[in-house]
Amino acid sequence: MPVNLTDGKGDSLLILAAYNSQPEVVKALIERGAELDQLNARGQSALTCAVFKQDEESTRMLLEAGADPKLGPQNALAVTEMFDLPQFRAIIEEYL
Template sequence: MPELTPEQMATLTELAMGCARRGESQTLLELIEQGMPVDLQDAAGNTALMLAAYSGHPDTVEALISRGADVDLRNARDQSPIAGALFKGEDKIVQMLVGAGADLDAGNPSARATAVMFGQTHLLS
């Protein structure tokens, strides 16, 4: 991907994060193939993986993990993708992130603490 101006980078970030929220895996994969960093973060520190997990898009989560997305990269509020998926009740995504080696003790609150809060500790074993 060529060097982008700050305005172009902001547009790219907005596009990528919107795709993650909507579960538009193919567009995200095309952006990554064209050189977009898989762990690109928005102004709040969210990655496409964080937003796809929180928004309930397992296919997108799987696609991003397969491209090397960091399953433990936390946002500016110290929230992890797995804690967000637990909060939203996204059981399949939680299991995918556990399978990908997500750190259950990272972030605040951690995935373990979030699971206790929402009665979902069975998902972390």
């Protein structure tokens, strides 16, 4: 199965794993070379989804792997403001 496979909404396997708070799958996909900054049809990345779901483990893995917190119209930094998640903003700022 292609590591960057997407569904009809543009959700990649990595985006779906992050959105469903599955850090072990996020890690496996990163190790297999999944595109970190792929955006879905709503302009969301896997990092955006991990932050939205408040999954610290996946958030840190994605940032450590080089995911861009400023990418896309619904980016991870914007999500920290929109949903009042200062602890996740602080995590992101550690990697900027």
